[in-house]
Amino acid sequence: MEMFTQTIAYGILVGAMYGLITLGLGLLMGVMKFLNVAHGTFIVLGGYVSYWLFTRYGLNPYLSIPLVIVVMFLIGLVVYKVTLSPLLKLPSVGNRLNSSMLITFGIIYVMDNLMTIFWKPDVRSIVAPFTGRSLEFLGTKLSITGLCGFAVAIVVAVALYFVLGRTQFGKHVRAATQDAEAASLCGINVHRTYLISSGIAIALAGVAGVIIVSSYSISPNSGLRWLLVAFVVMILAGEGNIHAIVPAGLVLGLLEAVGVFIVGAPYRQVVALVIFIVILIFKPQGLFRKRRLTYG
Amino acid sequence: MRSHPGSILGLAVIAACFIVLPLIVDFGSSTMNILILLFVYVILSQSWNLLGGYTGQINLGFAAYFGCGVLLTHLLWKSGVPIYFALVAGGLSAALLAGVIGLPTLHLRGAYFAIGTIALAEALRIVVGNVFPSSLSLPGSYASNFNVFPRYYLGFGIAVLAMVSVYLLVKSKFGLAMVCVRDDEEAAQVTGINTFKTKFIALLISAFLAGLAGGVYSFNRFYFHHISAVFEPTWTFEPLMAVIIGGSGTLIGPVIGSIFLIVLSEIFVQIMGEAHLIVFGVLLIPVVLYSPSGLVGWIDWLRKVMGGLTVKDEQ
Amino acid sequence: MLEASNVSAFYGDIQALWNISLAIHGGEIVTFIGSNGAGKSTIMKTIAGLVKPKGGNIVFEGIRLDRLPAHKIVELGISMVPEGRRLFPEMTVLENLEVGASTRAASRLRYSNVNWIHELFPILKERSKQVAGTLSGGEQQMLAIGRALMAQPKLLLIDEMSLGLSPIVVERILQVIQEVNRTKKLTIALVEQDVGIALSVADRGYIIEHGRIVVEGDTKLLQGDGRLMEAYLGVDLKGKAE
Numbered sequence: 001m002e003m004f005t006q007t008i009a010y011g012i013l014v015g016a017m018y019g020l021i022t023l024g025l026g027l028l029m030g031v032m033k034f035l036n037v038a039h040g041t042f043i044v045l046g047g048y049v050s051y052w053l054f055t056r057y058g059l060n061p062y063l064s065i066p067l068v069i070v071v072m073f074l075i076g077l078v079v080y081k082v083t084l085s086p087l088l089k090l091p092s093v094g095n096r097l098n099s100s101m102l103i104t105f106g107i108i109y110v111m112d113n114l115m116t117i118f119w120k121p122d123v124r125s126i127v128a129p130f131t132g133r134s135l136e137f138l139g140t141k142l143s144i145t146g147l148c149g150f151a152v153a154i155v156v157a158v159a160l161y162f163v164l165g166r167t168q169f170g171k172h173v174r175a176a177t178q179d180a181e182a183a184s185l186c187g188i189n190v191h192r193t194y195l196i197s198s199g200i201a202i203a204l205a206g207v208a209g210v211i212i213v214s215s216y217s218i219s220p221n222s223g224l225r226w227l228l229v230a231f232v233v234m235i236l237a238g239e240g241n242i243h244a245i246v247p248a249g250l251v252l253g254l255l256e257a258v259g260v261f262i263v264g265a266p267y268r269q270v271v272a273l274v275i276f277i278v279i280l281i282f283k284p285q286g287l288f289r290k291r292r293l294t295y296g
Numbered sequence: 297m298r299s300h301p302g303s304i305l306g307l308a309v310i311a312a313c314f315i316v317l318p319l320i321v322d323f324g325s326s327t328m329n330i331l332i333l334l335f336v337y338v339i340l341s342q343s344w345n346l347l348g349g350y351t352g353q354i355n356l357g358f359a360a361y362f363g364c365g366v367l368l369t370h371l372l373w374k375s376g377v378p379i380y381f382a383l384v385a386g387g388l389s390a391a392l393l394a395g396v397i398g399l400p401t402l403h404l405r406g407a408y409f410a411i412g413t414i415a416l417a418e419a420l421r422i423v424v425g426n427v428f429p430s431s432l433s434l435p436g437s438y439a440s441n442f443n444v445f446p447r448y449y450l451g452f453g454i455a456v457l458a459m460v461s462v463y464l465l466v467k468s469k470f471g472l473a474m475v476c477v478r479d480d481e482e483a484a485q486v487t488g489i490n491t492f493k494t495k496f497i498a499l500l501i502s503a504f505l506a507g508l509a510g511g512v513y514s515f516n517r518f519y520f521h522h523i524s525a526v527f528e529p530t531w532t533f534e535p536l537m538a539v540i541i542g543g544s545g546t547l548i549g550p551v552i553g554s555i556f557l558i559v560l561s562e563i564f565v566q567i568m569g570e571a572h573l574i575v576f577g578v579l580l581i582p583v584v585l586y587s588p589s590g591l592v593g594w595i596d597w598l599r600k601v602m603g604g605l606t607v608k609d610e611q
Numbered sequence: 612m613l614e615a616s617n618v619s620a621f622y623g624d625i626q627a628l629w630n631i632s633l634a635i636h637g638g639e640i641v642t643f644i645g646s647n648g649a650g651k652s653t654i655m656k657t658i659a660g661l662v663k664p665k666g667g668n669i670v671f672e673g674i675r676l677d678r679l680p681a682h683k684i685v686e687l688g689i690s691m692v693p694e695g696r697r698l699f700p701e702m703t704v705l706e707n708l709e710v711g712a713s714t715r716a717a718s719r720l721r722y723s724n725v726n727w728i729h730e731l732f733p734i735l736k737e738r739s740k741q742v743a744g745t746l747s748g749g750e751q752q753m754l755a756i757g758r759a760l761m762a763q764p765k766l767l768l769i770d771e772m773s774l775g776l777s778p779i780v781v782e783r784i785l786q787v788i789q790e791v792n793r794t795k796k797l798t799i800a801l802v803e804q805d806v807g808i809a810l811s812v813a814d815r816g817y818i819i820e821h822g823r824i825v826v827e828g829d830t831k832l833l834q835g836d837g838r839l840m841e842a843y844l845g846v847d848l849k850g851k852a853e
Contacts (some may be wrong), residue, residue, distance in 0.1 A: 019744075029407075029412055029570070035407050035410070035411075037356065037410075037414070059520070082581075083581050083585070085584045086586075087585070089637075091618060097406055097407050098352075098354050098406055099584050099585070100355055101356065101406075101407070101410055101582050102354065102536070102540065102580065102584045103580070103581050103585070105356060105533065105580075106533075106537075106576070106577040106578070106580030106581050106584070107577060107578075107581070108577070108579030109533060109574065109576060109580075110573075110577035110578055111572050111574045112573075113573050113574045113577075116576060126305075168709075168713070168718070171702070171706060171709060171710050172710070172713060174699065174701070174702060175699050175702065175710045176707075178699040178700060178701055178702070179697050179698075179699060179700075181681075181693075181697065181701065181736070182693060182697035182698070183684045183699075184660075184661075184681040184685075185659060185661070185681055185682075185685065185690070185691050185693060186682075186685065186710050186711050186712075186713045186758065186761075186762060187682050187685035187686060187698070187712075187713040187714035187717065187762055188682055188710070188713045189680075189682045190682070224414070224418055224529065225418070227414070228414065228418055230414065231411045231414075232415075235408065235411075266426055267423075267426075270422065270423060273415055273416075273418075273419040276412075276413075276415055277397075277400060277401075280400055280401060280404065280408070280412065281400045286592050
């Protein structure tokens, strides 16, 4: 019984993190129909920024989050301007999707290798006084890094909910997503909206990276692993369903925890893959009904 | 390419060079190895092109099929199976893998299909890495019998085979179906093409060829430090790059792209080491954005300017 | 107020407008009529900036429009109710209205303008929290017009207002259009399939055929000329004289 609650607790903490990882990917896909295959690589980049701040200045990773957000946001703006915005001129959405995949696939190579040059291929993680320690709660051990990751995930998800739902900018984003031409007829600068959304999406990836470098570890090519997690979560959440992403992450986390409990740790990712394939076969539109984003 | 007497003659001459020159001139083993690698790339890029350039299914986990071929060929050959059988078996295993995974995933639209392929390649890489954690090598007897010539001709032969079969396929009715699926899947369905079957068969053939490429590669190597390395995304990226830069959806494009790739990596390896991949990544972006028909597109433009037929016209 | 000179427009390689020259005067209601595919909507879209003209220019209150992106044109004071309404289907009625006031100038008056729209179309106030995709055709059209009005335009373009709507709804909308034109001095350009409706509410009209302007004039004169009506529009207006 105790093992079971431990597994559940673990699944929830990891699941929230999985949701956090996916938010940036889902935003880009939902708003602009771009598939950013380099998402995992941006996550790793965010992790490196935090790592660097930690080792150089002793800055607590969770406190470094605002800085990481700023840096990654700027990077996101550049990436959009240089590589993604030309895609908007392409005729069909399918074309756009394919080309965005190819381009971001190329970005993986550029970034992976740049990171390898700058930071060497070693595996890095942040080892702070709280690393590896856990809190006892109702008989289960909850790791501090896991709890912090959970908290960050919830805060970010709620923040995103409010930005999209209550702010003028959020309405611009939603309008541009639903009908870009009509949005421009309302006076919305759709390109600038896309630009800022891209910045936000990459910033989200960066935040995820901070969590990962504190809870796990990163190396220049570990991005792919997180990309796959994000893909699975995105599919579980259903297309365009940004607010279902964290719940979907929780589902994946729980399923995975239970699966690993049965099968064993080294095959964790294979468990994810199997879940992925099962979902694809039986419920490709995702587990969550497409919710009308009414904010009442 | 239309059966232009000129181009057939040209091809024959080039083929003859490849066949005869190594016998006359001593290229040295490193050059021969580079050429063999070129053949591997040509086969790989042609097969990716078949699926991606002609049928419009972007596969980002192609390394899975390649790696499958490498692994199986190596294991079979090591246990005494003659190399030719091992090769074919490698190709078939890759096709089998593609078929098994393809059945559920081909129903998906482009993005999800691509995601599925990446997931497959990664999963395979991890599983293989766990199953074969230590290095794999061939017994010493194989090394002492090493002769680069059969490897060269085998590689060349399979490269030719790949190109011929892609050519025949593209020219057939099936090829027409593939292009229709690429250009507008819904419209293709409406005109009675079984789009699923088309995609599936293209996938199987493409995977088979990739597996063969893996076999050729395997034939040429005796030692794998980590066998899982052949499942790495680099083996997807490089043929993809070759196709896109050379010109997707054409026959000659992947070949040009592969040559370009090999030449560049040889140059850059001297200067930058692994970082040559950065250059490729950076190159890929403007090519995708601004000149989607790649180098073939440039050649076409030149030919148009000179008043001749373009490659696209001929195809 | 707005002048277009020798404007030509293309959809890809296909030419839709040929050397169009027209003028819209402040405070009037102008209509563009013609058969299907004649190019009326294209004129609207070109003015609004959704289609970029090749050749010629469009000037609005001294500023050239033809090089500007659509959202900048909205900022200058031109707002369009597009063909097919193009509401944001997953946003509520209220949100659709709010988004209509996305320019800096309009957003300052957002709150009071929402109240104004609610007065013009009370049903929209009732349905404030309802998602736009679930509204009826007439309600959607009212919302689309309301949304365009939220942008504080000086010139309102309406593309195909009456399509698919019941006469009662059309009547109500026409009333609103005329009221807004009178009280707020809002200039209106209307593209209409239904010639009767168009001529009943407009001051001046242009008849468009094959991407060219063939007739221009006061609506009273146009109405009176039965031959004209029949020739270009296949319309018999004898029974509809004032």
